[in-house]
Amino acid sequence: LSTSTHKLVWFRDHALRIQDNEALHTAITETDENGSIQPFYLWQSSAKDATYPNPVNTQTGGTARDVFTATALKSLNQTFHGNLAVGLLDSSPNECQATSIAKELVHICKSSNLNEIFYQRSYNDEVENVIAKELEKNGIDARVFSSYTLLDYENRQVPWEKIVLDDPWRSPLIPYVEYVQDTIEEEGLKPVLDIDDCSLKKASCADIALTCPCDVDELNEKVGITPGNTEWGKSIVKEWPADEISAQKALTNFLDSLEQKEDDDAKKTTHLASLLSPYLARGLISPKQVYSGIKSVVKERDVGSIVRRICWRDYAYAVAKLFPNVVKGEPIRDGYDAVHDGVDLEEEEQQKRLDSWKEGRTGFPLVDSGMRELVATGYMPQKVRLACSTFLVEGLGLPWRAGMQHFAEFLVDYDEVINSNMWQNSACVGLDPYYMGMNYKRRQYWDKEGDYVRKWCPELTSLPDSIDIEVGKTTKTIDCLYEPWACPPEILEKCEIELGVTSRICDERQTRSDYFAKVRMERSKWPATKIDDKKRDFVQLGDIARIGMFTPRAIQLKRIRD
Numbered sequence: 001l002s003t004s005t006h007k008l009v010w011f012r013d014h015a016l017r018i019q020d021n022e023a024l025h026t027a028i029t030e031t032d033e034n035g036s037i038q039p040f041y042l043w044q045s046s047a048k049d050a051t052y053p054n055p056v057n058t059q060t061g062g063t064a065r066d067v068f069t070a071t072a073l074k075s076l077n078q079t080f081h082g083n084l085a086v087g088l089l090d091s092s093p094n095e096c097q098a099t100s101i102a103k104e105l106v107h108i109c110k111s112s113n114l115n116e117i118f119y120q121r122s123y124n125d126e127v128e129n130v131i132a133k134e135l136e137k138n139g140i141d142a143r144v145f146s147s148y149t150l151l152d153y154e155n156r157q158v159p160w161e162k163i164v165l166d167d168p169w170r171s172p173l174i175p176y177v178e179y180v181q182d183t184i185e186e187e188g189l190k191p192v193l194d195i196d197d198c199s200l201k202k203a204s205c206a207d208i209a210l211t212c213p214c215d216v217d218e219l220n221e222k223v224g225i226t227p228g229n230t231e232w233g234k235s236i237v238k239e240w241p242a243d244e245i246s247a248q249k250a251l252t253n254f255l256d257s258l259e260q261k262e263d264d265d266a267k268k269t270t271h272l273a274s275l276l277s278p279y280l281a282r283g284l285i286s287p288k289q290v291y292s293g294i295k296s297v298v299k300e301r302d303v304g305s306i307v308r309r310i311c312w313r314d315y316a317y318a319v320a321k322l323f324p325n326v327v328k329g330e331p332i333r334d335g336y337d338a339v340h341d342g343v344d345l346e347e348e349e350q351q352k353r354l355d356s357w358k359e360g361r362t363g364f365p366l367v368d369s370g371m372r373e374l375v376a377t378g379y380m381p382q383k384v385r386l387a388c389s390t391f392l393v394e395g396l397g398l399p400w401r402a403g404m405q406h407f408a409e410f411l412v413d414y415d416e417v418i419n420s421n422m423w424q425n426s427a428c429v430g431l432d433p434y435y436m437g438m439n440y441k442r443r444q445y446w447d448k449e450g451d452y453v454r455k456w457c458p459e460l461t462s463l464p465d466s467i468d469i470e471v472g473k474t475t476k477t478i479d480c481l482y483e484p485w486a487c488p489p490e491i492l493e494k495c496e497i498e499l500g501v502t503s504r505i506c507d508e509r510q511t512r513s514d515y516f517a518k519v520r521m522e523r524s525k526w527p528a529t530k531i532d533d534k535k536r537d538f539v540q541l542g543d544i545a546r547i548g549m550f551t552p553r554a555i556q557l558k559r560i561r562d
C-alpha cells in the first residue's frame with residue numbers, strides 16, 4: 001500500500017464518473033483517515049484537438065462534446081462537494097498533446113510534492129506511453145487502470161488470427177463480437193465498483209499547482225472554450241443532462257422500453273436506440289455497467305441486438321489498436337488516394353454541396369432530416385448516420401473526411417475511434433461491410449410511417465405518403481415524402497410545396513456513377529495481388545493475416561490486371 005497521505009486522482013474525458021471507476025476506488029481504498037484524495041481534470045478545448053486540423057465550428061465557437069463535457073464537470077464537482085480542481089491545458093502548437101499533458105502532470109506532482117497519481121488510461125497507446133514514460137522519468141508512481149471497453153486489452157492478446165482466419169470471407173466484426181461474448185461468458189466481467197457518499201468525503205481541495213487553474217462553474221462562461229452560454233449550447237445542455245444519474249436513467253428507460261415492446265411485432269423491425277452513446281463516450285457510465293445492467297434486468301428477453309452493439313464498441317477500439325492512424329483519418333485500405341477527395345468538382349460547387357449537406361437542405365428528405373437533427377440536438381440515429389454519410393460520399397461526391405469532421409463538431413457522443421471507423425466504412429476504405437448503399441430513399445429502412453422526416457422537414461408534412469400513377473400500362477407507386485421531386489406538379493401545388501425548397505442539390509445518380517467510375521479507374525491500376533479471387537480488396541491486418549474484405553459490386557472490376 002502507498003504511504004503517501006494525499007493522492008491525486010486524474011479524471012479524463014473517457015471516464016468522467018465516480019461509480020465503477022477503478023482509479024478512484026483504489027485511491028479511496030488506500031487512503032486512511034489521515035489522508036485525502038485530490039480529484040482533478042485537465043481541460044483541453046477541442047479547438048486544440050490534434051486529430052483534425054480545425055474542428056471548431058465557427059458558428060458555435062466550440063463542439064457539442066465540449067458543451068457536454070463542461071456540464072459533466074459541473075456535476076462531478078458537485079459530487080465532490082466542490083473539490084474538483086480543473087486546469088486549462090495550454091499546449092504549444094509545436095508540441096503533441098500527450099507531451100503537454102505529461103509535462104503538466106509532472107509539474108503538478110512536483111510542485112505539490114506528491115509522487116503518486118491514479119488514473120484510467122485511454123485506448124491510445126501512443127499517448128499513454130508518452131505520459132507513462134514522462135511520469136516514470138520523474139519518479140512519479142502512476143497507478144493506471146483500464147475500463148474503456150468490456151475486455152481489458154492492456155492485459156490480453158486478441159487472437160486475431162483465429163478470428164479472421166476461421167472464416168476469412170466474413171468481416172472480422174461478426175466473429176469479433178462472438179469472441180467478446182464468449183470471453184465474457186468464460187471469464188466473467190470484473191464486478192462493478194460502487195462508491196458511497198461517505199468515501200467521497202476523503203476528497204479535499206489541496207493547494208495543487210495547476211499551471212492555469214479554472215473555476216469549473218466559470219468554464220461555461222469562458223468565450224472560445226465552450227459555447228455553453230450560447231443558445232445552441234443551452235439547447236444541447238437541455239437535451240443531454242450530463243451526469244451519472246441521467247446516464248443510469250437512460251439505461252433504465254431503455255430496459256423498460258425493451259420490456260414494453262416485448263410483444264410488439266414492430267420490435268422485430270424497429271431498431272431500438274438506447275441513447276447511451278454520449279454517456280459511454282465521456283464515460284459517465286462504463287461499458288461494464290451497461291452490459292451488467294442489461295444482463296441482470298433482462299434475463300429472459302432477447303437482448304442480443306443491444307449486447308452486440310456494446311460489443312461493436314470493443315471492436316472499434318480493437319481495430320484502432322491494429323490501425324492506430326485510423327483516428328488521424330488515414331484509411332485502412334490503401335490504394336484509394338485519388339478518390340479520397342470525391343468526384344472532380346469546381347471548388348465552388350463542392351462548397352455549395354457541402355454546405356447544403358451540413359445545413360440539411362440537399363433536397364433528399366431523409367438526409368436533410370438527419371443533418372438537421374444533428375445540428376439541433378447533437379445526435380442522429382445509427383441508420384440515419386449511415387444514410388447521411390454514404391450520401392455525402394456517393395450522392396454528393398464529396399471528400400469523406402469533410403463529413404467526418406462535421407460529425408466531430410456536432411456529435412455530442414463524438415468518439416474519435418468509432419467516428420473515424422464508421423466514416424471509413426461509409427467511404428468503403430475501412431474494415432467492415434457496414435456499407436448500406438444509397439438507402440436515403442428507402443422509407444422501410446428506417447422510418448416506415450414517415451414520422452421522422454415529418455418531424456425534421458416540416459415543410460413536407462402536407463405531402464401524402466404515397467400515390468400511384470399510371471405509366472403506360474403499369475402502375476408506379478411514388479413515395480411522395482421520400483422522393484418529393486418525383487411527385488406530379490399538381491400534387492406539389494396542392495400541398496403548397498415550392499419546388500425550390502425540395503429540389504435536389506445535384507443529380508445524385510450521375511454523381512454516384514462518376515464516383516464509382518473514379519474508384520474503378522483507381523482500382524484498375526492495382527496489381528492483381530491487391531485483389532482476392534472473389535474480386536475483393538485484400539487488407540493486411542498488422543503482421544497477422546491478409547484477408548479479402550467486402551467490396552461493393554459497383555466498384556469491382558470485370559477483369560483484373562495480371
Ligand SMILES: Cc1cc2nc3c(=O)[nH]c(=O)nc-3n(C[C@H](O)[C@H](O)[C@H](O)COP(=O)(O)OP(=O)(O)OC[C@H]3O[C@@H](n4cnc5c(N)ncnc54)[C@H](O)[C@@H]3O)c2cc1C
Nearest residue numbers: 273274275276277309310312313382385386414415419422
Ligand atoms: C458515420 C457514423 C459516425 C458515427 N460516429 C459515432 C461517434 O462518434 N460516437 C459513437 O458513440 N457512435 C458513433 N456512431 C455509431 C452509432 O451510430 C452510435 O453509437 C449510435 O447511433 C448511438 O446511439 P445509441 O446510444 O442509441 O446506440 P445503440 O444502438 O443503443 O447502441 C448502444 C451503444 O453501442 C455502441 N455502438 C452502437 N453502434 C456502434 C457502432 N457502429 N460502432 C461502435 N459502437 C457502436 C455505442 O456506444 C452505443 O451507445 C457512428 C455511426 C456512423 C454511421
